[in-house]
Amino acid sequence: MAIQLFVPTFDVDACLSEIRECLDKGWTGMGFKTVEIEKAWCQYTGFPYSCYINSNTAGLNMAVEILKMQNGWVDDDEIITTPLTFVSTNHAILLGEMRAVFADVDDTLCLDPEEIEKKITDRTRAVMYVGFGGNTGRYEDVVALCKKHNLRLILDAAHMAGTRLNGVIPGREADAVIYSFQAVKNLPTGDSGMICFMDEEYARIVRKLAWLGINKDTYTRTVSEGGMYKWKYDVEYVGYKYNGNALMAAVALAQLPHLDSDNAYRRQLSQLYTEGLITCGDKVKLISVPEGCESAQHLFQIMVEDRDGLMAYLNSHEIYPGVHYVDNIEYSMYRYAEGTCPNARYASDHIISLPLHMRLTREDVQTVVDTILSFVNYRMKI
Numbered sequence: 001m002a003i004q005l006f007v008p009t010f011d012v013d014a015c016l017s018e019i020r021e022c023l024d025k026g027w028t029g030m031g032f033k034t035v036e037i038e039k040a041w042c043q044y045t046g047f048p049y050s051c052y053i054n055s056n057t058a059g060l061n062m063a064v065e066i067l068k069m070q071n072g073w074v075d076d077d078e079i080i081t082t083p084l085t086f087v088s089t090n091h092a093i094l095l096g097e098m099r100a101v102f103a104d105v106d107d108t109l110c111l112d113p114e115e116i117e118k119k120i121t122d123r124t125r126a127v128m129y130v131g132f133g134g135n136t137g138r139y140e141d142v143v144a145l146c147k148k149h150n151l152r153l154i155l156d157a158a159h160m161a162g163t164r165l166n167g168v169i170p171g172r173e174a175d176a177v178i179y180s181f182q183a184v185k186n187l188p189t190g191d192s193g194m195i196c197f198m199d200e201e202y203a204r205i206v207r208k209l210a211w212l213g214i215n216k217d218t219y220t221r222t223v224s225e226g227g228m229y230k231w232k233y234d235v236e237y238v239g240y241k242y243n244g245n246a247l248m249a250a251v252a253l254a255q256l257p258h259l260d261s262d263n264a265y266r267r268q269l270s271q272l273y274t275e276g277l278i279t280c281g282d283k284v285k286l287i288s289v290p291e292g293c294e295s296a297q298h299l300f301q302i303m304v305e306d307r308d309g310l311m312a313y314l315n316s317h318e319i320y321p322g323v324h325y326v327d328n329i330e331y332s333m334y335r336y337a338e339g340t341c342p343n344a345r346y347a348s349d350h351i352i353s354l355p356l357h358m359r360l361t362r363e364d365v366q367t368v369v370d371t372i373l374s375f376v377n378y379r380m381k382i
């Protein structure tokens with residue numbers, strides 16, 4: 001049977017029972033289960049403020065906008081970011097009318113703090129950091145760097161649901177932390193996400209921005225007036241319709257209790273991949289995970305010289321890996337940074353994400369490992 005990259009797995013009974021509550025109550029929009037998932041997420045992560053939204057992308061857009069507004073940044077001020085990410089990360093900077101300045105990645109595939117420091121100018125306002133594949137990379141060094149240069153820090157934690165650093169969920173040092181609960185992420189819903197803050201004011205604004213700028217949502221209006229729908233509200237911002245809904249929140253609530261055990265299984269499978277592939281020496285480059293990082297292991301990646309050859313070979317054996325990500329600098333609108341991030345370009349050309357999901361068995365991992373071994377040892381052109 002074919003071995004796929006991602007196969008999202010749901011606790012179907014728990015999902016249906018949570019969804020049934022919404023349908024029985026007649027409340028599928030914002031409120032009810034969205035309030036519950038926000039509370040549950042604050043409890044799980046330790047963040048004081050979490051706002052449930054319809055995607056991580058929406059959260060990134062609002063994070064840039066709010067920080068810009070509250071810190072008095074102007075158009076074309078700079079945010080230092082990584083070229084190795086899903087384009088949402090960098091589009092958020094451009095949509096905020098800011099300049100995306102690319103810094104290179106290190107061997108964790110996260111931004112390299114030394115490379116960030118080289119890119120700081122008097123217009124630099126923030127760092128956009130991606131915990132790649134669930135890896136924290138050198139997050140603590142980046143935090144220290146931001147403190148030293150008085151830069152704000154946005155953490156794109158799309159891959160990091162459940163990641164711990166020295167035993168705690170990282171992010172309290174950041175100004176905004178944004179998770180993705182998209183269909184194939186570690187806590188899958190259909191599409192949704194969470195934006196978390198330490199700062200109450202940011203949280204207050206994000207709630208309005210995500211709801212067209214309206215200063216009271218329909219659910220609060222209904223509940224706080226003892227069931228009487230209070231229709232009067234003010235509109236304070238030109239906002240968006242970025243809110244999450246109760247049906248997606250129902251799925252998130254059903255999945256959250258599985259997040260840690262799912263991630264533990266991801267780490268076990270990753271360990272098996274590592275043990276199987278380390279025998280190849282230099283032919284298969286593994287991604288380093290720093291001491292103290294318990295990665296959510298959204299991805300398990302390797303780099304090989306003939307990536308496209310390996311991809312075709314695996315496909316011919318009904319194994320379907322992926323590539324995360326193409327160096328964003330290769331895309332037209334980011335090409336102005338051509339040649340500035342050689343490590344990211346190298347990774348983009350050589351990286352492969354191996355199958356990793358809850359339905360993958362140890363035997364499947366062995367099959368993938370054996371197939372890779374037979375390619376790199378006997379077929380790969382070097």
Ligand SMILES: *Cc1c(COP(=O)(O)O)cnc(C)c1O
Pocket residue numbers: 054055056057058085086088089130156158159179180181182192193
């Ligand atoms: C998935 C992903 C996003 C976007 O998340 P959505 O919830 O789909 O909007 C952003 N950044 C990274 C690194 C991602 O992997």
